[in-house]
Amino acid sequence: MSDIIELKIPDIGNVAEVEVIEVSIQPGDVVEIEQSLLVMETDKASMELPAIAAGTIQDVSVKVGDKVSEGTIIATLLMSAAEENDSSEEPVKINEADESKEKVVTEKKQGVAAAPKNEASAVEETEVNNNTAHAAPGVRRFARELGADLSQIQSGSGRKGRILKADVKSFVKQALSTKKVSHNVGSGIPALPVIDFSLFGEIEEKPLTKIKRLTGKRLSCNWLNLPMVTQHEEADITEMEAFRKALNIEQVAAKQIKVTPLAFIIKAVLAAMKVYPQFNSSLSPDGERLIYKKYFNIGIAVDTPNGLVVPVIKDADQQSILELVDSMRTLSAKAREGKLLASDMQGGCFTISSLGGIGGTGFTPIVNAPEVAILGVAKAAMKPIWNGKDFDPKLMLPLDLTYDHRVIDGADGARFVVTIAKYLQDVRRLLL
16 A cells, blocks of 8 residues: 655755745656755755655645745655555564575675684674664665765664664754754864853854854855955044044035045045055956956945945945945945845955944954955054154054955055055045
8 A cells, every 4th residue: 555745845954934946846747766856945055855755746735936944845745665665664574594595605606615603703793784784675775875874873763773764864964963063164174063052051042144144154265265464554544534524514514424434445445456456356266367357346344233244335436535425325224224235245346344433453354255355444543653753643543454365465465555544644645
């Protein structure tokens, strides 16, 4: 007698639901184990759902465009007779005498004399065989297809500890879950230990936001693949700040937008990029060529409730100070409201991460590949600067330039950040 089983969506990780983008089956189709039934897509990747048993499709419950989650029934399957026999929980009984006789005949056919064994060794071999093969042939075949080692499954859930397909799937799922939480990134890098923190006291788990998960993976990839160096500098922005404040008085009186220091910093970076065009380039995937860009798009890191995002100001070199302020205001508002489009975050040539409004004296930003450099800006502070005769109070702005050392030499990195500081010290140079 054949059984009908329900094919369901398995555990798909920390995803509430996924979209079905392709259905490969229809009623009446005969499918084999591991044959693809449908394709699902998340915001990061697509995945296939394989069949867990062989048989004939009776009914299909989903279609392209449907949203599914763990436990959703996608189809019903009439299992084949062979598959039912493989999944039976009845243990396979082996006549040890017949097995020994068959082994001797086989060895003689191969020209090998059967060596006599003492009773102890025979018992030991029987125990090993029982441990490693206490499963039906279909289950063993299923384990081989998944690459699972049955010897690592201590005991099955079937009668007398027999290993079933459900045990194999549970074992594989646990192995994948352990690998996932170990954060093992990169070949040859030891995995972090998995610790149960609840052993030491009360804990609370909260899932990372989608933005933080994606940002974390991207930054980890950049950190492992790019040889990064950070160059530190300070810019005297005393006169720039006086000019900015005076400009804001005019803007407020005219009910216009408020000018921020970041607008001047963007202008200084753009001017320096034109002097040193290697900072507006990307390394080719094969590492053999440098791709110089003729456009100037500047990414600005924006702190949002869901995490850090980097919208891009397109053609920033063609905008005035006031136009840059307006562009930043528009993009920042969209970022905090979660309304940024993919196109708003693509095409960047250089990124600026400004933490001056929060504080800190400096930090080491991570290059946003395929860009080759990023500028970090910390909080400005008044400092006594020696002018040759006396100490003058100056407003000094910390600048932290991180660059890809495969593209940027240390000397060029130093020259670039010093040039930025020079433009900020005297913004009139930006008119030249």
